[in-house]
Amino acid sequence: MTAHPTLLCDEARDLVPLYVTGALDDDEAAAVREHLAHCPEPHPELLDLGETATALLEAVEPVAPPPALKGRLLAAAAADLASGAHPGAQWSADGSSMRAPESSAPDAPISAVSPPVIDLASERAARRPRVAWLVAVAAVIGVIALGAANLGLRRDLDQAQAYRQGVDQALTLAGQPGSVTALLAGDDGAASGLAVIGADGTTRIAVRGLAPTSGSQVYTAWAIEGDAAPVALGDFTVTSDGLATATVTSPTATPGAVVALTLEPVAGATAPAGPVVAAGTTGEPAG
Amino acid sequence: MSDARLDRAAVSGAPAAPGDEELLAGLAAGRLEALDALYERYASMAYGIARRITGDDGLAEDVVQDAFLGAWRSAGRYVPGRGSVKTWLLAIVHHRAIDVVRRRRPVAELPEESEGARTPERLTLPDVWGEVSGRLDAALVTRALDALPGPQREVVELAYFGGLSQTEIAERVGVPLGTVKSRVRLALVGLRRELGLTVSPTLEAGIGEGPP
Numbered sequence: 227m228t229a230h231p232t233l234l235c236d237e238a239r240d241l242v243p244l245y246v247t248g249a250l251d252d253d254e255a256a257a258v259r260e261h262l263a264h265c266p267e268p269h270p271e272l273l274d275l276g277e278t279a280t281a282l283l284e285a286v287e288p289v290a291p292p293p294a295l296k297g298r299l300l301a302a303a304a305a306d307l308a309s310g311a312h313p314g315a316q317w318s319a320d321g322s323s324m325r326a327p328e329s330s331a332p333d334a335p336i337s338a339v340s341p342p343v344i345d346l347a348s349e350r351a352a353r354r355p356r357v358a359w360l361v362a363v364a365a366v367i368g369v370i371a372l373g374a375a376n377l378g379l380r381r382d383l384d385q386a387q388a389y390r391q392g393v394d395q396a397l398t399l400a401g402q403p404g405s406v407t408a409l410l411a412g413d414d415g416a417a418s419g420l421a422v423i424g425a426d427g428t429t430r431i432a433v434r435g436l437a438p439t440s441g442s443q444v445y446t447a448w449a450i451e452g453d454a455a456p457v458a459l460g461d462f463t464v465t466s467d468g469l470a471t472a473t474v475t476s477p478t479a480t481p482g483a484v485v486a487l488t489l490e491p492v493a494g495a496t497a498p499a500g501p502v503v504a505a506g507t508t509g510e511p512a513g
Numbered sequence: 514m515s516d517a518r519l520d521r522a523a524v525s526g527a528p529a530a531p532g533d534e535e536l537l538a539g540l541a542a543g544r545l546e547a548l549d550a551l552y553e554r555y556a557s558m559a560y561g562i563a564r565r566i567t568g569d570d571g572l573a574e575d576v577v578q579d580a581f582l583g584a585w586r587s588a589g590r591y592v593p594g595r596g597s598v599k600t601w602l603l604a605i606v607h608h609r610a611i612d613v614v615r616r617r618r619p620v621a622e623l624p625e626e627s628e629g630a631r632t633p634e635r636l637t638l639p640d641v642w643g644e645v646s647g648r649l650d651a652a653l654v655t656r657a658l659d660a661l662p663g664p665q666r667e668v669v670e671l672a673y674f675g676g677l678s679q680t681e682i683a684e685r686v687g688v689p690l691g692t693v694k695s696r697v698r699l700a701l702v703g704l705r706r707e708l709g710l711t712v713s714p715t716l717e718a719g720i721g722e723g724p725p
Contacts, residue, residue, distance in 0.1 A: 239715075240694070241694075243694065243697040243698035243701055244672070244679050244693075244694060244697055246701070247669060247672040247673045247697055247701070248607075248608075248611050248672055248673060248676065249672035249677065249678055249679045249682065249693075249697060250678065250679065251678050251680075270713060270715075271713070271715060271716055274705065274710070274711075274712075274713065274716060275698075275701045275705075275716070277596075277710075278701045278704050278705050278708070278710070279673060279701065280596070280600055280603070280604055280607075281649050281654055281704070281708065282654060282658065282669075282673055282674075282704075283558075283562055283600075283603045283604070283606075283607060284649050284650065284651050284653075284654045285651055285654035285655045285658055286558070286561045286562045286565050286651075286674075287561050287565075287651075288557035288558045288560070288561040289557060289560050289561040289564055290556075290557050290560065291556050291557065291559075291560035291573075291574060291577060292570075292574065295556070295560075295574050295577060295578060296549070296552055296553075296556070298578060299548070299552060299577075299578050299581050299582065300545055300548065300549060300552075302578065302582055303545055303548055303581075303582060303585050304545060306582070306585065306586065307543050307545075312543050312585065312586060313541070313586065313587075313589060
């Protein structure tokens with residue numbers, strides 16, 4: 227509060243043109259902002275010149291951003307929801323609906339207020355280079371589905387984190403050149419997730435909502451190339467948390483291949499015998 | 514089989530395009546498809562502004578993402594009476610872009626920026642005015658800017674699109690600080706007049722300024 231000088235009305239008025247064009251240093255701008263927020267005198271020049279400066283933005287030629295930017299934005303926004311950083315992401319106790327955000331605009335009549343500050347660190351952490359839009363959708367689906375669970379319970383939080391770790395690893399692989407990604411979903415909507423096949427055949431799978439395996443049961447991941455017979459990628463078991471995050475090796479990485487999960491009675495199946503619990507088709511490779 | 518699930522997140526389902534304020538309410542409620550739709554609407558303007566200010570495609574992408582994320586997180590703070598959603602959003606983009614170029618400039622003072630070793634960043638939301646700007650068209654604003662005397666246009670562009678402080682502008686242009694101040698004021702007053710907006714007598718009179 228005392229870090230910057232207090233201003234008289236005329237001094238503040240004098241600085242307004244520089245203030246609205248962003249030509250003041252942080253200290254000076256803070257002093258102007260503080261004066262305007264507390265000054266009993268009207269400062270119409272602030273509104274007049276402020277809107278004039280803002281109008282300059284209209285004159286800038288629009289440029290289409292790279293398509294991948296939207297995917298990154300939505301993935302980061304979804305991560306925001308999952309982490310609870312988004313103020314609207316307050317899930318109700320029964321997990322079935324969202325509470326409307328409370329209005330936070332108590333100072334509407336004042337023309338200038340201390341600007342709110344947002345911490346970007348978590349968005350930066352959530353940002354990931356070169357993640358395709360498709361992959362972002364996968365993350366969104368996964369995160370929204372998780373949000374529907376009661377995140378207030380420690381166990382669910384741990385599950386959410388475990389799943390996100392699996393998704394994070396898959397997304398990292400998905401961003402590498404030549405990787406193809408399939409969103410996996412079950413017909414009944416219970417299971418969802420993604421499988422990413424890297425250029426070297428490394429395959430990362432993250433799926434949630436699977437029924438637990440029992441006895442000798444396993445889930446088997448398959449890659450199906452065109453009309454060719456399904457090739458087994460690997461087996462895994464699922465405990466009561468319904469999560470599967472696995473790294474296996476795939477012989478195939480072409481777009482359009484189907485990745486499917488089946489529930490098999492025993493490990494080591496060479497052809498699928500059990501029901502398909504989730505499947506998806508790989509998209510175009512990351513560039 | 515998974516298509517229906519994808520479409521829900523990928524496209525907005527309403528047949529009639531929702532208004533900006535409706536979309537912003539969606540952002541406040543944490544609806545990703547509202548963010549998607551708002552992005553579709555203004556990403557090109559936002560990216561154009563961010564590129565103009567940063568002069569760097571990669572930085573401009575960061576700016577746009579940060580700005581939309583800022584809007585996503587703080588949509589509840591938007592005050593309808595204080596300007597359009599579009600103006601609010603573009604002002605955030607502008608503010609963020611200026612922050613980025615300012616932070617980048619004094620290279621010696623900043624630690625090496627590496628992924629993972631970043632200092633926590635903060636996005637400050639700008640004050641927003643701009644009742645009129647939503648109704649102005651690009652050609653009109655461009656003409657108004659072109660109509661300014663060269664020295665006035667220069668200072669306002671160095672400040673608003675260059676992110677230079679008054680001190681930096683004075684050094685760059687080679688004029689006293691008071692001259693920078695009066696030129697910026699005259700430029701804004703001139704723009705108002707060219708845009709057909711009212712100019713009050715107090716706006717005309719500068720206080721404590723050097724020669725223009």
